[in-house]
Amino acid sequence: MNDYKALVDYAIDYGKDKTDAILARVNVSSGSQIRFSQNAIDISKRWEQLQLQLFAVVKGAKTGSTERPISSSDDVRDAVDDVIKFTGMLPDSQFYAGLEDTIQPYPKLKGEYDDKFDSFVEEAPQIINSVVDSSLEAGAERVAGALRFDKARFFFKSSHGPEGSGRRTFFELSVRAFQEELDFSGQGLSCGVKPSESEREMVRAGEKAGRLSKQAAGAVQGEPGKYDLVLSPTVAADVIGSIPGLANPMSILIGASPLGDKMGEQIAPNFVTASDDALYEGGLSSRAFDWEGTPCRTVKIIENGVLKALLHNTTTARMFESETTGSSTLLGTSMKLLMPASSNIVFENGDHSIDELLDVTRPTIHVTSNWYTRFQNQQSGEFSTIPRDAMFLVDGEEMKPIKNMRISDNTMRMLSSIDALGNDRTQVFWWEVRTPTVIPSMRIRDCRMTAATQ
Numbered sequence: 001m002n003d004y005k006a007l008v009d010y011a012i013d014y015g016k017d018k019t020d021a022i023l024a025r026v027n028v029s030s031g032s033q034i035r036f037s038q039n040a041i042d043i044s045k046r047w048e049q050l051q052l053q054l055f056a057v058v059k060g061a062k063t064g065s066t067e068r069p070i071s072s073s074d075d076v077r078d079a080v081d082d083v084i085k086f087t088g089m090l091p092d093s094q095f096y097a098g099l100e101d102t103i104q105p106y107p108k109l110k111g112e113y114d115d116k117f118d119s120f121v122e123e124a125p126q127i128i129n130s131v132v133d134s135s136l137e138a139g140a141e142r143v144a145g146a147l148r149f150d151k152a153r154f155f156f157k158s159s160h161g162p163e164g165s166g167r168r169t170f171f172e173l174s175v176r177a178f179q180e181e182l183d184f185s186g187q188g189l190s191c192g193v194k195p196s197e198s199e200r201e202m203v204r205a206g207e208k209a210g211r212l213s214k215q216a217a218g219a220v221q222g223e224p225g226k227y228d229l230v231l232s233p234t235v236a237a238d239v240i241g242s243i244p245g246l247a248n249p250m251s252i253l254i255g256a257s258p259l260g261d262k263m264g265e266q267i268a269p270n271f272v273t274a275s276d277d278a279l280y281e282g283g284l285s286s287r288a289f290d291w292e293g294t295p296c297r298t299v300k301i302i303e304n305g306v307l308k309a310l311l312h313n314t315t316t317a318r319m320f321e322s323e324t325t326g327s328s329t330l331l332g333t334s335m336k337l338l339m340p341a342s343s344n345i346v347f348e349n350g351d352h353s354i355d356e357l358l359d360v361t362r363p364t365i366h367v368t369s370n371w372y373t374r375f376q377n378q379q380s381g382e383f384s385t386i387p388r389d390a391m392f393l394v395d396g397e398e399m400k401p402i403k404n405m406r407i408s409d410n411t412m413r414m415l416s417s418i419d420a421l422g423n424d425r426t427q428v429f430w431w432e433v434r435t436p437t438v439i440p441s442m443r444i445r446d447c448r449m450t451a452a453t454q
Helices: 004-015 073-088 117-137 199-215 233-239 249-253 314-319 411-416
Strands: 021-037 040-058 062-069 142-158 163-178 185-192 225-231 274-277 298-303 328-331 337-340 345-347 364-367 371-377 382-386 391-395 398-403 405-410 418-421 426-430 433-439 442-451
Touching (some): 040 117, 062 073, 062 337, 117 142, 117 199, 142 199, 185 199, 185 426, 233 382, 233 433, 249 337, 314 337, 411 418
Parallel strands (some): 225 364
Antiparallel strands (some): 021 040, 021 142, 040 062, 225 442, 274 345, 364 391, 371 382, 391 398, 405 442, 418 442, 426 433
16 A cells, blocks of 8 residues: 555544544655675665554553554554553553644754665665775774665654654664774774765775774783773763763653753753754754654753753653653553653764874773673663773873773763863764764763773
8 A cells, every 4th residue: 555644544533533542653664784794795685664553542541552564454443453452451551641732833854865765775785895895905804794774754643633744764884893803893883864975984984993903903901990081972972972861751750860850950061062952954863743743842951061951742741840842752662652752862062183182191091982881770870881892091192902991980970070072073873872872072081990801
């Protein structure tokens, strides 16, 4: 069935008299992935999806959801019947206090769709070959990684009135380069919404991975202690970039955010400003409206170092006597709930070059990538993470490769101890950073480094 909007209309028309409220979204997507290892492509696959998502409210405050593939209006009717029946058997939801019920104009997004996406699909294998070649030329012995790219359309409607549609394209590339000894490795990342315009950036990611792997050769065990850290955008996005996303009332309510009692406080230096920006041009999660049909906007979470705002949907806005920020998203595993969630986390750029950040007189480590971030206490921010690829001890004008260390610190302390921001703001998105985060390199004072085995 080509008229996908008709499927959404049918879901609402069929379900609105059987529920207190129902939201429907049809997603149509075409995706591809190319995986490569040992310097060559080994897997290339494509897929198509037509999927229906429903959120229903019955008997006042019982909420339920479903997500399933469909191919006809009969499938839509069955999905509506199933979600209504199942929701009716559930207890009242403690996390529901209403939905958006007004129709409002939506902002116009810029640059979220690549009109040349289909031609990129055909060119992608050759581009990956160029990525591998650039990494080898930069000094790698072996290269591996993956490129994923998608295009999608969606159609949304609420029984309360709001409706809309959108489309997007997207890509994410991860490259890892190695020497003969696997400890000597480097990483390069690239992501964006216009893959057909990003070949040069992808090739640079390959070159970066190869160069870092060569520079990491001969790395020795680092010495535990206190160091200033210079974090690349990749690491900063994971460690510091996660904090604005915790300005979320649901995270606060369940004790998973350190920001619960910090509203209005200075939590970072005054040169740090970070927003949740659903309208960011080129943002991987940019959107004109949220899951309830509320217009999206830019929300300054941290302004000049001060915590200024939380993200809200209709429910949490009423719970906290505030207003929705257009941040509603369907979240969860089996039975999903409407909750506030981040779109794109965007930090303002700094004014220091990477050479200036590394021009230091104190013991300093340059961390280029990290894996396996784990929190010992989410409410206080105690965490650890392992620098996995190239890492360097800055010693005068030299950068000596080191390995087998762990950052064991507190995210809030590190946020407050930022010393300088780079001018290399970059969008980061990969399996360690699942909220697109636009962030520069940063230098942070007095961070605790332990041995990776501790």
